[in-house]
Amino acid sequence: MSNFAIAVSCAAGLLMLAACQTTPTAAQLERGYVTDFASCAAAGNPVVRGYPRRCLHNGQYFIEDS
Numbered sequence: 001m002s003n004f005a006i007a008v009s010c011a012a013g014l015l016m017l018a019a020c021q022t023t024p025t026a027a028q029l030e031r032g033y034v035t036d037f038a039s040c041a042a043a044g045n046p047v048v049r050g051y052p053r054r055c056l057h058n059g060q061y062f063i064e065d066s
Contacts, residue, residue: 037054052066
């Protein structure tokens, strides 16, 4: 296999891996895919008042942009 074919194969594999990392799974979509403060609050998670506000989802805080 030529160096070009190897490079193209590696690039295609990396692109596929990146796509899998950013695409929510069916289970994530079913229980509410949380990626930021807005989606955390919309999913009904507790919002900590203060400045800036924080939303807690599965042990992770999402901070509201000011």
